[in-house]
Amino acid sequence: MSLFVLREKTPPDELVKELGEVFPIEVRKEPKERVTYHDTFDWSLDRAGLTLATTRIGRQVRVALTTTDGRVLDSIAQNTPEFASDLAPAPLPGIVEPVAKHRRLLPRARGEWTGIFISIVNPDGKAVGRLRIRIGTATPSNGEGEIDLAPRIEFFALKGYNAEEKRVTAFLKERFRVKRVKRSEQAAIYDAVGLSPGDYTSSLRLKLDPEAPAAGAAKQIHLGLLRIIEANREGLTRDWDAEFLHDFRTAVRRTRSALSQIRDVFPPDVADHFMKEFRWLGSKTGPARDIDVYLLKIPAYRAALYPSARKDLEPLVRLLKEKKKAELSRLRRCIHSRRFKKLLGDWRVFLEDSEGAEAVGSETGGSETEAPAPLRANTPIKEVASSRIWAAFRKVQKKGSRIGQFSPAEDLHKLRLDCKKLRYLLRFFQSLYPADALDPVIREIKNLQDHLGDYNDLQVQRDALRGFAEEIMESKAAPPATLLAMGQLMGQLEGKQHKERDLFHDHFSRFSRERNVRRFRRLFGPEPDTDAQTPSKRKKR
Amino acid sequence: MRILATYNFKGGVGKTATAVNLAYLAAMDGAKTLVWDLDPQGAASFYFRVKPRVKGGARKLAKGDLNLGGRIKATDFESLDLLPADFSYRHLDLDLDKAKKPEKQISRILKPLRKEYDLLFIDCAPSISLVSESVFRASDVLLVPTVPTPLSLRTLLQLLKTVRKAGLKGLGIFPFFCMVDRRRTLHRGTADLAEQIPVPFLGTEIPYSSLVEQMGLRRAPLHTFARRSKPALAYEALWYEIGDWLEDGSGYFTKG
The missing domain is CATH 3.20.100.30 (VTC, catalytic tunnel domain)
Incomplete structure (x- = not known):
């Protein structure tokens, strides 16, 4: 034709x-x-x-x-x-x-x-x-x-x-x-109608200039994240699908991570203020997302049970849907609140202000007095990026090597969070490094993070199922068969979790092997002559 | 591509109507279908309103120099194309005789089309010759419309003998009764007649109908103007019967 x-x-x-x-x-x-x-x-x-x-x-x-x-x-x-x-x-x-x-x-x-x-x-x-x-x-x-x-x-x-x-x-x-x-x-x-397919993606597509002052580059990163937050707002409140909340929540978390990790580039009072506000916003999105995760897991839960027991999970599905409804309306109230609108408005004003290092005014809750100039606002972004990634890597190395056979689950959870921060940093700054050198580094951290994620996920699921079971018991909302099915699932989850735990050392030794350390050092490590000074500098902060 | 030839060395028994109507039904089922009008009278071409002319004609065809793909014409129906007839096909026999291994020539010349079509219906001229032998060798199935009369059965027996002599073991021979007129005593006893033939007849019989003759007036397949008529329904039944066989026998959509 x-x-x-x-x-x-x-x-x-x-x-x-x-x-x-x-x-x-x-x-x-x-x-x-x-x-x-x-x-x-x-x-x-x-x-x-x-x-x-x-x-x-x-x-x-x-x-x-x-x-x-x-x-x-x-x-x-x-x-x-x-x-x-x-x-x-x-x-x-x-x-x-x-x-x-x-x-x-x-x-x-x-x-x-x-x-x-x-x-x-x-x-x-x-x-x-x-x-x-x-x-x-x-x-x-x-x-x-x-x-x-x-x-x-x-x-x-x-x-x-x-x-x-x-x-x-x-x-x-x-x-x-x-x-x-x-x-x-x-x-x-x-x-x-003015639509351009491909205009939305949940990943940051930035091209940073290595020599650009850190404050400006950090603003670019934050603006990219803010665009993701804003783009997902409508789909989240209308509950079109679970990914809107996921992308929204992840962008909020990455914003917090960027604020804390790329430090000393914004005035401290500004950074503190927005950190506090985004922490508040993050806390509001947590419960609804958790329920989304369980709802998405239901088909896998059903498949894990004997066919005859599958229908026994229905009261749990009902409970989750009710909870989701309640959490979603709570979240909607938050999204429509003045505090939320003000947060996004102020944040945009601050990020789009080309002056960069000045403090926010009283409207944003910041201090009105002249703020001290941020330490590294004008340092080239690549220098800041490398030092932050290197520090985050060293932290993961240090914490991971301390984990032994009897370390509590909490320690693995903390290590997972550190891995996440490292991965966020790598993603924020990926345009500053050659892709072929960065890809294996990202793959290594992803492997470790995924493993820790699976382990933590299993722990969280077990805890959550226990909590739901107690609720169901108290409200007498389901027959004993439901509790039995849930117990069966918890048993399976525990078995899987033990297996993951046994694999931790394999995954961590892979990550911390000499070859991988060399990769990180080559890309982000301090120059040999400044190596000795770096730790003391860091301690001063 | 599976190849079905409508053949009988008696004329006027409904070969062309069978090829045209079955090809139309196959195309409506979604099979990419080609009709090759090998009869110099060009009746199938006429039904599809296509000029019966092929550049190069019988001479090039017999020599194997004819690019068949370039001579194909689309019909007015989706998935259904036609290779028109040419008057020079009346001496195709003589031209073939000059070729090397003439009995394999049709098969050879069809090779480039095998991937393009699922089904090919060849409408043969009513004669027994080198051309028909070459068609037999290329085909998977011979559809033999047979009028329920002793003379027709006799020609069918002759055909079976010819095929046996030529050693064409893989060729399926599907006779079926055509132009059946229930008002005639002889036509009412088709079951008895079929018993005289050593190969089974297809279960469907095509009734005698003036509607089939009207195809020549309307220059279109029967279904386009008399979908619910008795002969149209009979052709549908015949197509189901053949279609089932084709699918069982490894399926016409898959065989290359």
Whole structure:
């Protein structure tokens, strides 16, 4: 199929009329079609080259998935699919689920199309070419404002009738100045409503200048994180899917981590004030996220039980859903609070202020008196980055080597937090180092962190299940079978946790092996002559 | 690609109607289908409103120089293409005779199309010749429309003998009754007639109907103008029967 758009504002009827004067044609009007294009908030379908469109036909919905190789897989559903798991039949869910995962298939934009189908025929009444004129409008997902699209002409050449194809396209080009395009209908609609696929990702994509003053670079990092916080606000309060809260919460935690780790670049009172406020915000997101995690784990919990015991978990699911509702409304109140709005507003004002090192005014709760100049505000960012990463690495090394067979779970938890801080720092500053040298370093820390994460996760799940069991007991909200099933799960979790614990030394010795230390030292370590001074400097802080 | 040839050396028994209607049904089922009109009369080409002309004609075809892919015409139906007939095919036999291993020529020339189509229907001319032998060697199945008369059965027996002599063991021979007129006594006894033939008949019978003749007036497959008619339903039943066999016999969508 060749695709053209009408350049000028030619009424399609005029095109049909003039075409009919030159070629014998048969014309058929096509019914109006209202298409909604779906994608996840992080554009996972678009990134994977998939297009998901739904069209309402009476009480049913036609679902059309276009795959990377251009195949269109159709199906009829009773309702518009909200998640990949709602799609049917195979292979639709099998294609979309690994891409979209648990994310909601949000309606991103709508298109309304009418069509005129034209067959060009020869004296025998045989079709020698076909074309379809698509006249459409685009509407953003909130339904506000309809935008006219340039009419599109799809030309379907028929095998063995190349001469006719050439004659028709030459006519269209000369008479109507049509332009050959490749853009899909979805792309034209996204463009018209101002959407650019790929404009959101939960990772920071920064390009820092190694020589830039630390305060400015830190602000760049914080602005990137603030954009993530703001982007996820709506999806979080509307509970579109669990990832909004996850990305929001992670960005808040990374903000806190950046404030504490990239220290001495902002005035201390400013840093302290925002640290306190973001700690408050982080604490508000915790409970709802914890419940999300358990809800996401339910399918795995069910699978871990004997088939006959699976339904016994339903009271737990109900309890979690009730709790989620309560926690979410608490979180919504927080997001709509003056304190939250003020925090984000003040933070943006501070970050966008190019002066950099000045203190925030009384409005933000900071001190009005002249603040002392931050120690390292003007130090080149790469110097600050390397020293902070090196310090964080040494800390992980030191703490990890102290963990023995009988160390409490708490020590492993603390080590996990230190690993997390180190990984955040590596991510913040990754543009300052060559990617091929940084990748193995990130892989090593990720490996250790994942292991500690799994261990800690199992401990937290066990504690949480115990807590839920007590609640269920007290409220008598479930039969004993539920408690038995939960007990069974706790037993399994404990077994897994012991196994993870046994593996700690393997993982840690891998991380702390000489080769990895050399990698860190080469990238972030102090110069040999300053090596001796660095520890004493650090102690002074 | 699986190859089905509609063949009978008696004329006017419904070979072309069978090829055209079955090919249409196969394409509607989603199979990428090609019809090759090898009959110089060009009836299948006429039904699809395509000019019966092939540049190079029989001479190039017999020499193996004909680029078949470049001669294909799209029909008015999705997934259904046609290789039109050419009047020069009337002496294709003589041209083939000059070729090396003429009995393998059709198979050889079809090779480049094997990946492009799932199914090929060859509409053969009513004769027995080098051309038909070459078609037999290329085909998986011979669909033999048979009018329920003693003479027709006699030609069917002759065909079976020819195939046996040629040693074409892998070729499936599927006779079925066609143009069956229940008002005639002879036509009512098709079961008895079938017993005289050593290969089983397909279960479906195509009734005699003027609607099938109307295909020539309308220049289109039966289903496009008389979908619910008796002969249309009979062709559907026939297609199910053959389709089942094709899928059982390793499936026409998968065989290369």
